[in-house]
Amino acid sequence: MSAKKPSREFRNLDLQLIATKYRLPFAGKVSILHRISGVLLFLSLPVLITLFLYSVASPETFAQMGVGAGGVFLKLVALVALWGFMHHMCAGIRFLILDLHIGMDKVSAQKSAIAVLIISLTLTVIFAIxxxxVL
Structure with missing residues (x-):
C-alpha cells in the first residue's frame, strides 16, 4: 500500500491576509530596508555632490553652507542620509558574510538581522546626538 502524497496548498495572498497572517522575519525586513537605503543613497547622490561642490567653491560659499547647516530641516535630511548609509553598510557587511556561507542557519540569520538593525540605529542615534x- 503506497501512501498518497498530500495535495499542495495554495493560499490567496491578498493584502488583508498578509497583514494578519504572514509576518515578515527580521531577515526579510533587513533585506527590504537594504534595498530602500540603497535607492535612497543613489537618488541623493546628485544633491550631495551639488552641496559638496558648492561648499568647496570658495570660502564665502563654505561659510554660507555652515549657516545653512544650522537649520533643522537640513539636519533631518542629513540624518536620513546617515541612516541610509549606516544601514546599507551594516546590512552589506551581513550579506557579504552570508555569501561566505557563515551564519546561514535560521537562528544565526535571525540574530545577525537583529544585530544589523540595532547597530545601524545605534550609530544613527550617535550621529544624531x-x-x-546635544553633547
Missing amino acids: KLFG
Whole structure:
C-alpha cells in the first residue's frame, strides 16, 4: 500500500491576509530596508555632490553652507542620509558574510538581522546626538 502524497496548498495572498497572517522575519525586513537605503543613497547622490561642490567653491560659499547647516530641516535630511548609509553598510557587511556561507542557519540569520538593525540605529542615534549638538 503506497501512501498518497498530500495535495499542495495554495493560499490567496491578498493584502488583508498578509497583514494578519504572514509576518515578515527580521531577515526579510533587513533585506527590504537594504534595498530602500540603497535607492535612497543613489537618488541623493546628485544633491550631495551639488552641496559638496558648492561648499568647496570658495570660502564665502563654505561659510554660507555652515549657516545653512544650522537649520533643522537640513539636519533631518542629513540624518536620513546617515541612516541610509549606516544601514546599507551594516546590512552589506551581513550579506557579504552570508555569501561566505557563515551564519546561514535560521537562528544565526535571525540574530545577525537583529544585530544589523540595532547597530545601524545605534550609530544613527550617535550621529544624531552629535549633529544636533546635544553633547
